[in-house]
Amino acid sequence: MTKALIIILFIILSILVGGCSDTEAVSKEDYSFDSTKANSDKKSDLSSIEETIYGLDYDSVINKYSGILPDNTSITKFKYFVIISDLDEQLTYTLIDNDIRNTVSSMEENFVSKTPVDATPIFLFANFEKYKEFVLKNFEIEESDISPYGFFKISKNAIVVRYVSWKGSISHEVTHKFTRRDFPDMPSWFDEGFASLNEKSTFKNGVLIGDFSFRIIPLRRAIKENTYTGLENLMETDDDEMYGKRTSFYYAQSRYLLMFLQQQGLLTDYYKQFRDSYNTDKSGISQLEKITGRPISQLDKELLEFIKSFDDVK
Numbered sequence: 001m002t003k004a005l006i007i008i009l010f011i012i013l014s015i016l017v018g019g020c021s022d023t024e025a026v027s028k029e030d031y032s033f034d035s036t037k038a039n040s041d042k043k044s045d046l047s048s049i050e051e052t053i054y055g056l057d058y059d060s061v062i063n064k065y066s067g068i069l070p071d072n073t074s075i076t077k078f079k080y081f082v083i084i085s086d087l088d089e090q091l092t093y094t095l096i097d098n099d100i101r102n103t104v105s106s107m108e109e110n111f112v113s114k115t116p117v118d119a120t121p122i123f124l125f126a127n128f129e130k131y132k133e134f135v136l137k138n139f140e141i142e143e144s145d146i147s148p149y150g151f152f153k154i155s156k157n158a159i160v161v162r163y164v165s166w167k168g169s170i171s172h173e174v175t176h177k178f179t180r181r182d183f184p185d186m187p188s189w190f191d192e193g194f195a196s197l198n199e200k201s202t203f204k205n206g207v208l209i210g211d212f213s214f215r216i217i218p219l220r221r222a223i224k225e226n227t228y229t230g231l232e233n234l235m236e237t238d239d240d241e242m243y244g245k246r247t248s249f250y251y252a253q254s255r256y257l258l259m260f261l262q263q264q265g266l267l268t269d270y271y272k273q274f275r276d277s278y279n280t281d282k283s284g285i286s287q288l289e290k291i292t293g294r295p296i297s298q299l300d301k302e303l304l305e306f307i308k309s310f311d312d313v314k
Contacts (some may be wrong), residue, residue, distance in 0.1 A: 002304035029297070046076045046089055049096055056119045058082050065121060068138060069132060079104050080116040080177070085124035087163060092124065095163070101168040102203040107175065110207045110268050112182035120177055122159040122170070152176040168199030171208070175199075183275040188242045189234050190284060193254025197262070207268075210259040212313050215252040219307050222249055230300040231257065235283045252302075260306045266291055 052058060061082045062075060069084060076083045078096050084094040100122070108115060125131035128148070135146055139153055139160065150161035150169040159173040175195040179186055196215060201208040223226040234253050242250050261267040270291050274284045281287050289295055294302070 042053075046074055046093055046096075049093055051079055052077050055158065056080065056117075058119045061119050061121050070125075077119075080120060082119055082121045083124065084121055086130065087124050087126050091163075095124070095170060098203075099168070100174055102208060103171045103174040103198060104178075105206060106198070106203065106208040107178040109244045110180050111271050114182045116177055116181050118157060120157050120159060122161065122173075124170075125160075125162050128162050131160070135160055152180075154180060162215075168201075170194060171201070172199035176302065178290050183271075183278070185278050185282075186275070187235070187282070187284065189250060189254045190241050191236055191259075192242070192270075196251050196255040197258045210255070210262055212310055213255065215248075215255050216307065216310055218248040218252045220311075223304075223307070228304075230296075231288075231303065232285065232293075232296055232300075235285050235288075249285050255305055256307055257279060260303055261292075264292075 020273075049079070058077045065084065065289060070086055073084050073086045074089060074092055075091070076085070078100060079176065083092065083096055085095075087095070109305075123134065125134065132143070132146060133142055136143060139156060139158070141153075148162065149164060149167050150159070150173055152159050152173045159170075159177065161169045161173060163169070172195040175198045176191065179191055179194060196213070197210040198208045200213040201210045203209075219228070231253075234250055234257075237250065258267055261270055270284075270287060273291060274281070276289045277287055285296055290301065292299060
């Protein structure tokens with residue numbers, strides 16, 4: 001083979017290799033574009049997000065409510081729930097994939113030892129009037145007692161939520177479903193504080209971490225008006241007091257107490273130890289003092305300082 005022929009063959013080979021490289025690059029760009037489009041479409045495809053748990057009877061839930069559902073509702077089986085939504089599919093998908101999935105994961109992986117044994121419907125409404133009408137017809141609740149944002153009706157095993165983007169009601173009510181199963185004797189102050197902590201939170205490293213919340217407002221007011229009461233009063237309150245005139249204050253105080261514990265890395269242990277020692281410590285005060293290593297009087301001062309540390313946050 002002559003030198004000239006070798007040079008010619010080398011040139012031809014270089015052109016062919018270069019051509020293959022360009023073709024491959026174009027193919028990758030096309031694939032990337034199609035993949036992104038497919039993912040975007042998938043996020044509004046509710047059937048693609050369905051995850052069922054063996055042994056849970058989803059169909060009986062669907063059959064129970066099929067005759068009374070509002071028009072244009074979607075039905076999605078997911079984990080321990082049947083989500084029945086009149087929100088648009090994209091928003092419903094997002095709420096399932098974030099609010100519900102993250103709350104379930106946080107509770108399963110960090111807190112509870114017993115998970116729900118039945119499927120629970122979650123009704124999602126965009127419009128308050130439709131939400132109110134559905135509740136009045138189906139849940140034996142007086143109009144004056146209807147929460148404007150949602151509730152978990154234990155006797156009916158149903159969660160009903162009027163969706164408001166800033167409220168976090170879905171995570172709040174899903175938390176109740178888990179705590180009622182795992183720690184059924186949990187005092188209301190702890191139950192509502194825990195649910196309120198999760199309603200405004202960020203999912204990080206497998207757990208919901210409580211963020212600053214508007215619920216601080218009643219605490220600020222009580223401090224300003226000199227009506228703030230300490231932790232012992234909160235932790236020994238009964239349901240009549242808890243859900244009475246000072247309910248917003250108690251919700252807030254319990255939420256920020258648990259947020260305070262969470263920021264010290266103590267919330268998971270406190271939950272489990274309180275649950276496991278409930279028969280000998282029904283208020284949770286003894287376990288709180290034990291896990292922090294400080295008396296309740298000192299914790300009162302520290303919690304007040306923690307609350308006041310948010311004074312500049314609006």
